[in-house]
Amino acid sequence: MDPLEDVLALLDTCGHVSAGLVAGGDWAVDFPPPPGVKFNAVRRGRCLLEVDGVPESIALSEGDCFLLTRRRGFTLRSGPQVPAVAAGPLFARADAGVARAGDGDDVHLLGGRFSFGARAQELLLDGLPPVIHLSAGTGRAQAVRWVLDAIDEELRHRQMGATLVAEHLAIVMLVHVLRSHLASGAGTGPGWLAGLADPAVTAALACVHRDPAHPWTVAELARAGSVSRTVLATRFKKAVGQAPHEYLTAWRIELAAKRLRKGEDTIASIAHAVGYGSDSALSTAFKRVMGTSPRDYREQTESAEKVQMH
Structure with a gap:
């Protein structure tokens, strides 16, 4: 296993797909702080995302998706100044897995969340920004679009095991979004996740995760990354926030x-x-x-x- 696989497995990561949202005209929906990590993907149309504590709204277009990594309320809306309705009653009236807001079907969003076991905050979420926005124009968007198409297909046709398949596909989407975030060079706090952006540190982390019972020395880990002990120790400490040992x-x-x-x-x-x-x-x-x-x-x-x- 690599470090990302290891940590997601250690945290008992599970995907949960919720009812979709179809909206049109002037509309806005207020969502309470979610348990776990919330995700939404825009399958059709465009809207604005506003997150508590994040000063600027985020424009979402068809093919975009986002992860909300903190327990913060958020609003999805057609435009500024539109009065919002509460998400709870709206989704309680969902029909055939779809909630509706406003007037029309200009916008379609697919949503859900990821739940984790113990230690998720410290091991994963604290190293991420409150919101990760993956634009449809980024390099990994095509892979994410394929996953979202597959989830859509499962939820529309509802064959045997559709929910289970959709929730496993959601984990695939999570991995692609995390990969994209790391590749973008966007802010990641000190920790193993930040270490994955440095090839030498990644090689050292892979050794530790492959055989944690081995009494690894800095020299062995440095050889794995093709750098000197001093270089590895310095780069590892800077990225991960800890020395290798x-x-x-x-x-x-x-x-x-x-x-x-x-x-x-x-x-x-x-x-x-x-x-x-x-x-x-x-x-x-x-x-x-x-x-x-x-x-x-x-x-x-x-x-x-x-x-x-x-």
């Missing part, structure tokens, strides 16, 4: 934490799987990174899950 420790702890949340393995077996010789060695590193012992972390997770069930 710190990132290796942090990733091992993330893997251990997921196994602890699942509750299936002993702490000793988890320690061995992620590169520690004993449960005490894992416990020391885990407490340094997470602020609690593996045993207490597992108990806290189990307690939280029981509360959610009730």
